[in-house]
Amino acid sequence: MKKTKERIIYYDDLLHDDFAGTNIERKDLPENYKFSHQNPIYRFFSSALYYVVALPVLWLISHLFVGYKVVGKKKLRHLRRKGGYFVYGNHTMVADAFLLPVGLIAPRRMRIICSQEAMSMPLVRGLESTLGAIPLPNKDDLKQGMRFIEAIKYANKKKEVVLVFPEAHIWKYATIIRPFGEQAFVYPSQLGAPVVAACTTFKKRKILRFRKPKAIIHLSNPIYPEMDKPLHERAKIMRDLTYEFMVETASSFENYEYISYRPREEKKNVN
Numbered sequence: 472m473k474k475t476k477e478r479i480i481y482y483d484d485l486l487h488d489d490f491a492g493t494n495i496e497r498k499d500l501p502e503n504y505k506f507s508h509q510n511p512i513y514r515f516f517s518s519a520l521y522y523v524v525a526l527p528v529l530w531l532i533s534h535l536f537v538g539y540k541v542v543g544k545k546k547l548r549h550l551r552r553k554g555g556y557f558v559y560g561n562h563t564m565v566a567d568a569f570l571l572p573v574g575l576i577a578p579r580r581m582r583i584i585c586s587q588e589a590m591s592m593p594l595v596r597g598l599e600s601t602l603g604a605i606p607l608p609n610k611d612d613l614k615q616g617m618r619f620i621e622a623i624k625y626a627n628k629k630k631e632v633v634l635v636f637p638e639a640h641i642w643k644y645a646t647i648i649r650p651f652g653e654q655a656f657v658y659p660s661q662l663g664a665p666v667v668a669a670c671t672t673f674k675k676r677k678i679l680r681f682r683k684p685k686a687i688i689h690l691s692n693p694i695y696p697e698m699d700k701p702l703h704e705r706a707k708i709m710r711d712l713t714y715e716f717m718v719e720t721a722s723s724f725e726n727y728e729y730i731s732y733r734p735r736e737e738k739k740n741v742n
Contacts (some may be wrong), residue, residue, distance in 0.1 A: 481735040485649055490741055491565055491641035497588045499609045506605055506615075508701075517602070519579070526577060526705075529569040537566050540675075541574050543690035550665060550693060551579065553629035557659045559713050561721065562636040562671040563645050564686065571669060572603075574688060581632045584655075586639065594714035605633075620658075624732040627662050637713075640679045643685065644673055653710035660706040665693040668713040675726045681742070684729045690708040691716040711734050 482488045483675060508514060550556050558581075560571055572581040582603045605622050608615035625635055635658075637651035648670075668691035673684035694712050696705045707718050718727075 478729065479731045479733055481733055481737070482642075483735050485734075487640065488642075490610055490639035490643055492643070497586075500587060500606060500615065501509060502609075502615075503616065504606075504608075504618075506608075506618045507625045509625065521580065521602055522578065529573045530577070533566065533570050533573050537564075537570060537686065539574055539686040541688045541690065542573065545666065546690050546692055547575065549575075550667070553630075554664065555630045555632060555662075556665045556667060556693070557633045557635060557654070558667050558669050559727060560688075561648055561671055561717055562638045562641045562646070563671050563673075564643060565641060566686075567636065567641075567671070568634075570686065571688070575669065575690070576632050579632060581634050582623075582626045583634045584636075584718065585587070609726055624662065625656050627664055631656070637710075642732060645671070645732055646721055646726045646728045646734060648714065648721050649708070651714070653706040656706040656709045656713070657702065660696045660702055660709060663696055663698055665695050666709050666713060667691055667693055668716040670717040672723060672725065673729055674725070675727045675729075684727050689720045721729050 480490060482490075503642045509516065558571060558575065560567060564570070568583055568585070572583070575581075580603060582605050584605050586606050587606050587609075588658055605619065605626070608619040623633060635655050638649045639651070640649075642649070656666070658664075670689045670691075672687045672689065675684050676682075691713070695707055696709055698705065700708070
């Protein structure tokens with residue numbers, strides 16, 4: 472793995488620390504929050520907003536200000552002719568939420584499973600929902616949990632792509648893959664839907680005025696659930712294959728380490 476000058480961030484909790492830098496105060500969703508809109512009029516205007524306004528703007532931002540390359544996009548071709556599928560990516564930039572939809576499957580719609588922090592600004596919540604965000608339900612709210620699952624099922628039924636960040640928290644430009652469990656893989660395992668792993672690595676730019684590295688998105692071959700196995704087992708198999716692909720890809724020598732993440736104990740030992 473290629474090294475940078477020493478730009479180090481020390482973490483305390485590999486699973487729960489977040490380095491997005493947005494400082495948004497998390498708020499619970501309203502009890503009657505609607506995770507899925509099946510009204511044809513709503514869906515029409517939602518599509519119009521997405522294709523006429525959001526998609527062109529996000530395309531410009533992703534190409535002019537972020538810069539990225541997709542490796543293995545041909546692997547998605549035969550999936551486009553079939554039903555919905557799931558994409559699981561490592562969470563390395565705030566831009567992930569629009570870079571993957573624009574870079575991988577546009578003009579096809581993508582639904583994004585997101586945290587409640589992303590939906591905690593009242594003026595933004597309605598817009599994000601209209602554009603495809605499906606926030607995680609309130610903890611211990613069983614009714615919301617059921618509506619959340621129904622929204623994912625409906626998206627799959629409509630042959631839409633669902634994007635999941637199993638690491639949950641943003642670690643900017645991280646070149647390590649953080650541990651994640653198989654719970655997030657229950658959705659495709661139940662639906663019999665394929666999964667594609669999308670691992671983002673980074674490349675140092677040759678033009679010095681572009682200080683931040685270029686994102687390279689690597690796609691795995693589709694991973695299909697083994698429907699003859701119990702639900703928990705097939706979810707674990709899909710998780711393991713996804714995790715192995717991400718770790719192997721992120722561990723490549725070509726992955727440029729713009730920011731180094733190290734446990735805080737290491738800082739204490741240095742001092």
